[in-house]
Structure formats: structure tokens, C-alpha cells
Amino acid sequence: MTTLSSSVPESDLTASLAEQVVEIVNRGLTDPDIEQVRRLMLDSLGVTLRGSVLPWARDIANWSQRFAGTGAAPVIGAEFSATASVAALVHGTAAHGYELDDTHDETMSHPACTVLPAALAVAAETGASQRHLLVAIAAGYETMARVGIMAHGLHVIEGGFHPTPVFGSFGAATACVVLLNGEDRALEADKLISAWGHALSQTSGTMQFSVDPTGGAVKRLHAGYAARNGVIAAELAMESQIGTPRRSLDGRYGLAKMFGGEVHGAAIARQAQDPLQIHCISLKPYSCCRIFHSTIDALGEVTDGYSVPADQIRRIVVRGPQLIEDQHMMRRPRSVMAAQYSCPYLIGASLAYGPSRYDAYSEAHLDDPRILEVADLVHFEYDAELEAMYPKQFPTAVTITFADGSVKTSLVKDSFGTPAKPMTVDQIAEKARNLLTEIDSKIDIDACRKLIWSDGTDARALANIMAGR
Numbered sequence: 001m002t003t004l005s006s007s008v009p010e011s012d013l014t015a016s017l018a019e020q021v022v023e024i025v026n027r028g029l030t031d032p033d034i035e036q037v038r039r040l041m042l043d044s045l046g047v048t049l050r051g052s053v054l055p056w057a058r059d060i061a062n063w064s065q066r067f068a069g070t071g072a073a074p075v076i077g078a079e080f081s082a083t084a085s086v087a088a089l090v091h092g093t094a095a096h097g098y099e100l101d102d103t104h105d106e107t108m109s110h111p112a113c114t115v116l117p118a119a120l121a122v123a124a125e126t127g128a129s130q131r132h133l134l135v136a137i138a139a140g141y142e143t144m145a146r147v148g149i150m151a152h153g154l155h156v157i158e159g160g161f162h163p164t165p166v167f168g169s170f171g172a173a174t175a176c177v178v179l180l181n182g183e184d185r186a187l188e189a190d191k192l193i194s195a196w197g198h199a200l201s202q203t204s205g206t207m208q209f210s211v212d213p214t215g216g217a218v219k220r221l222h223a224g225y226a227a228r229n230g231v232i233a234a235e236l237a238m239e240s241q242i243g244t245p246r247r248s249l250d251g252r253y254g255l256a257k258m259f260g261g262e263v264h265g266a267a268i269a270r271q272a273q274d275p276l277q278i279h280c281i282s283l284k285p286y287s288c289c290r291i292f293h294s295t296i297d298a299l300g301e302v303t304d305g306y307s308v309p310a311d312q313i314r315r316i317v318v319r320g321p322q323l324i325e326d327q328h329m330m331r332r333p334r335s336v337m338a339a340q341y342s343c344p345y346l347i348g349a350s351l352a353y354g355p356s357r358y359d360a361y362s363e364a365h366l367d368d369p370r371i372l373e374v375a376d377l378v379h380f381e382y383d384a385e386l387e388a389m390y391p392k393q394f395p396t397a398v399t400i401t402f403a404d405g406s407v408k409t410s411l412v413k414d415s416f417g418t419p420a421k422p423m424t425v426d427q428i429a430e431k432a433r434n435l436l437t438e439i440d441s442k443i444d445i446d447a448c449r450k451l452i453w454s455d456g457t458d459a460r461a462l463a464n465i466m467a468g469r
Contacts, residue, residue, distance in 0.1 A: 172230020197244020
């Protein structure tokens with residue numbers, strides 16, 4: 001097997017990744033690649049529009065009004081346009097607003113809420129072609145995923161940092177550099193390296209939200225911050241002479257060592273025939289932390305499709321990696337975010353209302369006795385074998401002891417929505433329709449789907465579609 005060519009020393013992993021991304025951009029996308037980016041956009045459309053009406057997204061949209069008219073990028077949840085960085089912040093916050101955005105499982109991060117908002121905002125300003133926008137998005141996903149693999153997402157979380165904003169600014173910056181560079185001149189690796197240096201200096205976001213009963217809403221802004229930071233990093237790389245570190249990813253104080261503890265060089269060892277990272281993305285049918293989608297699927301298998309009454313259950317045991325006990329066993333969450341991160345709560349919500357009732361995580365249900373009586377039956381057991389699979393897979397097992405003494409167990413390694421069990425385009429569209437039904441939106445998902453899949457729809461039109469216009 002041959003690797004993608006590189007003219008830089010093997011030890012300079014930052015430059016090596018930059019050259020590989022340049023080669024991907026110059027080569028362009030295959031038809032399956034284009035199809036996948038469109039699937040990701042359609043999924044993000046419904047998720048983002050639903051998220052745009054939530055309190056945290058409305059607050060950030062209201063804040064952005066002071067920038068009305070400063071640029072050409074449409075601001076979601078508003079009637080005005082603004083600079084790309086402001087639009088990306090608002091869009092990213094909405095896209096990450098309700099735990100339904102896509103996931104790169106191995107890095108435990110969410111690319112759609114960081115890369116797409118930044119790329120769409122810049123594309124609206126540059127007037128890029130659709131093809132150029134799609135390749136920029138793919139390059140952003142590739143960078144975010146490979147940076148995350150280099151730093152190791154689980155190690156980043158164990159160190160107290162949130163992978164999405166830590167990796168997201170690099171993916172967003174990449175997409176924006178590709179767009180700002182234009183289609184008519186060759187992309188230079190040095191521009192990416194410069195943008196990544198700016199991104200490193202803006203990287204932030206801790207996991208405190210996951211253990212705070214009331215302070216979780218700020219997590220939604222983490223994605224918006226990363227999208228905004230990526231825009232700024234790219235603009236500075238393309239428009240200024242400000243010097244930045246060349247080894248921002250693998251240097252002594254680079255991203256991998258500072259946030260992950262060590263550099264995982266295997267992230268750079270991509271083979272030329274390997275699929276792009278856009279094909280390694282999981283979509284989320286359930287409105288909770290991605291770790292527990294296998295738990296919800298397993299729960300459905302041992303309860304005949306979530307149909308067993310609570311009074312027929314005596315004990316529920318979830319087996320999986322230690323992270324569940326460390327960060328996800330809060331029994332009485334006091335915010336929407338905490339509920340979506342709580343293993344006991346989400347099991348209770350799934351049994352009480354089914355797995356697809358997104359509003360079961362709303363503040364109105366935090367004291368719901370139907371949910372809490374089940375939550376109190378949930379216990380955790382560490383499983384070393386499942387830990388070893390994590391985070392390339394998010395496997396969990398559910399064992400229920402019933403009132404009649406019978407016991408049922410189900411182990412799910414690949415949940416619905418993963419690349420191993422993908423959602424169809426029709427299922428993605430149905431997810432979007434269901435989300436918009438909740439808010440009485442006038443957006444026609446089928447019409448939007450046709451425009452996203454039409455080669456004649458330019459980037460500005462796509463940016464408006466994704467902003468709900």
C-alpha cells in the first residue's frame with residue numbers, strides 16, 4: 001500500500017497532515033463523497049433549525065443583532081446578515097443545541113456543528129461554487145477527525161477538556177482556508193499551517209458542564225466558539241503576516257501533547273485508498289449523548305421495543321467503559337444538558353416515552369415521576385472488554401431483572417446511525433421533518449432536500465437554506 005505523498009520530514013506531523021489535506025482538495029471529491037456531504041448537510045439542516053429556537057440559541061442570536069448588516073453571511077434565527085465569524089458563532093450554537101448533531105466516534109467530537117457553520121458563513125461571503133463548498137466541508141471534517149485522532153479524544157476528555165471545541169476550530173479553519181483561497185489558485189499547505197497556529201491559540205472548552213447540574217447550556221456555545229474561531233484563524237492566515245507556530249499539532253506545546261498528553265502519529269498514516277473521514281460519521285436518532293445510543297438500542301431489545309411497564313422491572317444494569325460512571329450517572333439532573341448526559345435519566349425517558357421523544361429532555365420533564373422511577377433502578381458495571389473497544393465503537397450492554405425473576409441482556413456494539421448501521425436519506429429527512437413539526441416550522445424539508453442535491457444550487461443559496469431562509 002502507498003501513502004499520500006509528502007515532501008516534509010516524517011517527524012513534522014503538522015506539515016504532513018497539511019500536505020495531505022491539500023492533496024485531497026486538489027484531487028476533489030468522488031461521487032460517493034459528494035453524496036455523503038449532502039447527507040451530512042441534510043441532517044444538520046433539521047438539527048440546526050430545531051436548535052435555533054431553543055433559549056441558548058435565541059440568546060446568542062439576540063446578542064448578534066449588534067452586528068446586523070456588517071457582512072453577507074445569513075444569521076440563523078434572525079432576519080439579518082453579519083460577518084462570517086458572527087454568523088458561524090450563532091449557527092454553531094444552534095447546530096449543537098439539542099444533542100442531535102453528527103459525531104465522529106473515534107474522536108468523540110461533533111464536526112457538523114463546527115465545520116458546517118464556518119464553511120457556510122464564509123461561502124456566503126465569497127460566493128463559492130457548490131463543488132468548492134463541498135470539498136471545503138470534506139477537508140474540514142478530515143482535519144478535525146485526524147487532529148482528534150492525533151490527540152486521542154478519550155484522553156482529552158479524561159484531561160477535562162471537551163473534544164468538540166478543542167478539535168473543531170482546526171476543522172473549521174481548514175474549510176475556511178479552502179474557501180478563502182478560491183478555486184482558481186493552488187492551495188498552499190503553509191496557509192493551513194498558519195491557520196492551525198491561530199486555531200491553537202484560541203482552543204478552549206472544558207467538561208465542567210457535564211458534572212454541573214445547572215450550568216450545562218454553555219456547552220452549546222462550545223461549537224459556536226469553535227466555528228467562529230476557525231473563521232478568524234483562516235482570515236488571519238490569508239490576510240495577515242502574523243507568525244504562528246508551525247508545529248501546532250505535534251509540537252512540544254502543541255495540541256496533542258497539551259490536551260491529549262501524547263502525540264498519536266498513526267493519525268497521519270493515511271493510505272491513498274482509505275475513505276475520507278466524512279464516511280466515518282455517525283448520525284444521531286436520539287437526543288442524548290452519543291455514548292448511549294447503543295444503550296437505547298439495547299434497551300429496546302430487552303423491553304420488546306420499550307413496551308415493558310416500569311412496575312415490571314426490578315433492576316437495570318448498564319455495562320460499559322468507566323467514563324459512564326465518572327461523568328454520566330447523575331440521577332436528578334437539573335438542566336436539559338445534564339439530562340441528556342445522564343444515563344439513568346435517558347433510560348427512564350426512553351422507557352416512559354420511547355427513544356424519539358426529543359422533548360422528554362426538556363425542563364418540563366426533569367421531575368417527571370415516570371422517568372425518575374426508572375432512573376432509580378439503573379446501575380453501572382465496568383466492563384473491561386467494552387472499554388477496550390471504546391471510542392472506536394461506543395458499545396454498551398443492558399441487563400434487566402424483571403419482577404417475575406427473569407433476566408434479559410442485550411449487547412450493542414454498533415447502534416442505529418453509525419456507519420455500520422447507517423440512516424438512509426429518507427430516514428434523515430424524516431428526522432428533520434419530525435424536528436420541525438415540534439416548532440411548527442414552515443420550512444419544506446423535501447424542497448430543501450432537492451436543492452441540496454441539485455448541482456445548480458450555489459453556495460450562497462445553500463447558506464440561506466441552512467439558515468432557514
